[in-house]
Amino acid sequence: MEIQIKGFLETSLLDWPGKLTAVLFLPGCNFRCPYCHNHSLVIHPERFETIPLEYILMRLKGLKGWIDGVCVTGGEPTLTPQLPLLLEEIKNEGWAIKLDTNGTFPDRIKELIERNLVDCVAMDIKAPLDSIAYSRCAGVSVDIPVIRKSISVLGNGGVDYSFRMTVVPSLLTEEQVYEAALQLVGMRGLLLQDFNPSDPLGPGLRGIEPFGEMRLQRMQERVDAIVGQRGDSYSQPTTRGRGYPLQRMNSSIGRRL
Numbered sequence: 219m220e221i222q223i224k225g226f227l228e229t230s231l232l233d234w235p236g237k238l239t240a241v242l243f244l245p246g247c248n249f250r251c252p253y254c255h256n257h258s259l260v261i262h263p264e265r266f267e268t269i270p271l272e273y274i275l276m277r278l279k280g281l282k283g284w285i286d287g288v289c290v291t292g293g294e295p296t297l298t299p300q301l302p303l304l305l306e307e308i309k310n311e312g313w314a315i316k317l318d319t320n321g322t323f324p325d326r327i328k329e330l331i332e333r334n335l336v337d338c339v340a341m342d343i344k345a346p347l348d349s350i351a352y353s354r355c356a357g358v359s360v361d362i363p364v365i366r367k368s369i370s371v372l373g374n375g376g377v378d379y380s381f382r383m384t385v386v387p388s389l390l391t392e393e394q395v396y397e398a399a400l401q402l403v404g405m406r407g408l409l410l411q412d413f414n415p416s417d418p419l420g421p422g423l424r425g426i427e428p429f430g431e432m433r434l435q436r437m438q439e440r441v442d443a444i445v446g447q448r449g450d451s452y453s454q455p456t457t458r459g460r461g462y463p464l465q466r467m468n469s470s471i472g473r474r475l
């Protein structure tokens with residue numbers, strides 16, 4: 219079966235701190251976070267053409283010596299049944315791989331780590347680990363033990379990892395952010411990412427004022443103090459967080475083909 223790769227960005231400085239990487243986008247997601255910016259990819263993946271893996275591997279070959287690795291994001295990549303196969307193909311070409319996930323399939327994450335198919339995993343933490351807050355931020359009912367299991371898989375997995383949280387004033391209070399930080403004590407930090415009000419999935423979030431850089435920085439300092447470690451220093455929201463215009467990526471790829 220063809221692997222449904224719906225977006226390909228050849229270079230990004232935003233998706234793996236300190237590295238220049240290519241980014242692959244896989245479709246679909248089991249969450250419906252109201253602040254999601256990749257909602258077209260989540261809800262209407264059929265609107266994007268599928269980019270052949272052979273083409274991507276060929277382009278990656280040409281990027282050898284220029285980029286440091288490949289980020290696989292979405293949507294939720296662990297929903298793609300052929301994800302291990304995809305990662306294997308990329309690994310066979312000698313690339314380091316970072317995977318973005320919402321952490322709802324801990325056993326799949328564990329398997330990828332055990333098979334050495336990922337070098338780094340970035341997991342979203344949507345809210346403190348209580349089902350009401352978490353489900354509100356994820357837009358669907360969330361099984362908290364599953365999220366806890368993914369956190370523990372990463373903590374024990376012997377692979378580089380990071381946690382990040384998108385903070386939306388109407389969905390999370392500052393106190394809830396610190397509560398989540400408290401639940402991650404001993405882990406490798408929690409990076410806060412400000413909410414971008416342009417074109418979120420939930421129309422109710424349009425026009426909501428984000429926390430803003432200064433307040434977010436102050437919150438990050440407190441989170442770092444609570445967790446006991448700094449969150450990875452992404453200077454801006456990741457490509458996934460910004461909602462890169464996939465249509466544009468795909469049409470430019472179409473021209474090169």
Ligand code: SF4
Pocket residue numbers: 247248249250251253254255256257260292293294320342356
């Ligand atoms: S923000 Fe991430 S986890 Fe949430 S719906 Fe969008 S892709 Fe899924």
